[in-house]
Amino acid sequence: MGRLIFDAAALVAIVFAGLMVVGRNPVKSVLALVVSFFALAACYVMLLSPFVAAIQVIVYAGAILVLFLFVLMLLNVGPERPEKTGRPIQTGLGAVTILVFAGLLFGMLRGSAARVPAIPPTDPAALGDPAGLARLLFADYLLHFEAVSVLLLAALVGAFVLAKREDAP
Amino acid sequence: MIGHIPLADVLLVSGTLFCIGITGALLRRNAIQIFLSIELMMNAANLALLGYGAALGAPEGQIIVFFVIAIAAAEASVGLAIFVALFRHTETIDVNKINLLKW
Numbered sequence: 001m002g003r004l005i006f007d008a009a010a011l012v013a014i015v016f017a018g019l020m021v022v023g024r025n026p027v028k029s030v031l032a033l034v035v036s037f038f039a040l041a042a043c044y045v046m047l048l049s050p051f052v053a054a055i056q057v058i059v060y061a062g063a064i065l066v067l068f069l070f071v072l073m074l075l076n077v078g079p080e081r082p083e084k085t086g087r088p089i090q091t092g093l094g095a096v097t098i099l100v101f102a103g104l105l106f107g108m109l110r111g112s113a114a115r116v117p118a119i120p121p122t123d124p125a126a127l128g129d130p131a132g133l134a135r136l137l138f139a140d141y142l143l144h145f146e147a148v149s150v151l152l153l154a155a156l157v158g159a160f161v162l163a164k165r166e167d168a169p
Numbered sequence: 170m171i172g173h174i175p176l177a178d179v180l181l182v183s184g185t186l187f188c189i190g191i192t193g194a195l196l197r198r199n200a201i202q203i204f205l206s207i208e209l210m211m212n213a214a215n216l217a218l219l220g221y222g223a224a225l226g227a228p229e230g231q232i233i234v235f236f237v238i239a240i241a242a243a244e245a246s247v248g249l250a251i252f253v254a255l256f257r258h259t260e261t262i263d264v265n266k267i268n269l270l271k272w
Contacts, residue, residue, distance in 0.1 A: 002172040010182040017186055017209055021193035026201050033205055040212055047171055047179065047223045049231050052215075052238075059238055064208070064245045071249045072201055075256050080199050080263070094195050102188045109180040109217075116176055116224050133228055133235075141232055148239045155243035159250035165257075 002046055009042035025079040030069050037061040051130045171223040179220030186213035200252055200262040204245075211241055 016036035020029045037060050044053035126132060137145060171179070186209060193206030215234045222230015252262050259267055 003174050003178075006174050006178070010178075014182065014185055014189070017189045020202075020205060020209065021189055021196065026199050026205075029202050029205055033209065036209070037212065040216065043179075043182070043216060044219055046174060047216075047219045049219050049223065049234070052219060052231050052234050055235065055238055056215075059242060060208075060212070064242055067245055067249060068201060068205065071253060075253070075262065077199065077201065077262060080197065080202075083198075083265075098188065098192055098195070101191065102184070105184050105187065106181070109184050110177065113175075113177040113180050116221070119224075119226050127223065127226060127228055128231075133231055136228055137232055137235065144236060148236055151240065152243050155246050159246045162247065162250035163253045 006043055006046040009039045009046070012036070013039035013043065024082075026072050026077055027069070030065055030072065034061050034065050037065065048128045050128050051133055171220065176220055176224040179224075180217060183213045183217040183220065186210075186216065198263050198265050200255070200264050200267075201249075203264065204248055204252075208241065208245070211237060 013036045016032045016039065020032040020036060023029050023032065037056060041053040041056040041061070044050075044056060190206045190208075190210035190213060193209065194203050197203050197206065215237055218230045218234050218237075220230075222228065222233075255267065256262055259269075261267065
């Protein structure tokens with residue numbers, strides 16, 4: 001049952017990711033990616049990580065992609081026009097690059113999956129428990145957490161400086 | 170195995186999503202769509218991290234994904250601010266038309 005749900009959610013995620021890449025209209029791309037991220041959140045739940053799934057829906061699908069949509073509407077960018085100058089050599093080389101990369105990646109992942117030791121099944125509730133995660137985050141990874149908070153402050157200042165009008169006082 | 174899900178399945182989905190993302194980053198000319206493809210690639214990496222974490226019974230995988238999502242939020246805000254500033258200067262975010270540094 002768990003595997004069936006995972007496979008169905010993964011299929012939805014892959015199909016909508018493909019729609020995101022193929023579509024020329026950026027607004028439709030963002031909406032397709034929202035669906036894909038929701039399906040990925042379902043995958044995360046099946047991988048015993050309900051906390052990360054909640055963050056995925058709230059922060060990623062909720063905040064980040066809505067920010068994308070907001071900027072897209074603000075700039076009022078139309079759909080991409082088909083390219084006039086054909087570049088057959090570059091297109092062919094790009095396709096070969098992607099295929100070689102995909103081959104290497106899948107080979108590496110297959111080898112890696114085979115080498116993961118089989119462990120006795122862990123308690124699913126213990127692995128995804130937010131209290132246990134918080135204990136780990138605020139004890140062992142406290143320095144990293146604080147570093148991320150400084151990074152977010154820097155991003156806030158950077159975004160403000162970049163998006164500010166130059167003639168503004 | 171995570172429940173009844175083999176780790177190889179999770180990695181297959183993750184690799185497929187990453188390849189879709191890299192195709193989009195190479196194929197599209199709209200800067201925002203390239204950025205969306207990069208977000209998709211980060212999510213593919215997150216899926217692999219959660220898969221390994223669950224297969225090894227290690228909660229550290231979820232902690233790393235937590236940090237990845239926080240950094241993605243910072244990256245999105247700065248990246249979109251760059252696009253807004255770029256659009257103000259050049260009236261386009263088509264990466265083929267932005268060639269100021271080519272001189």
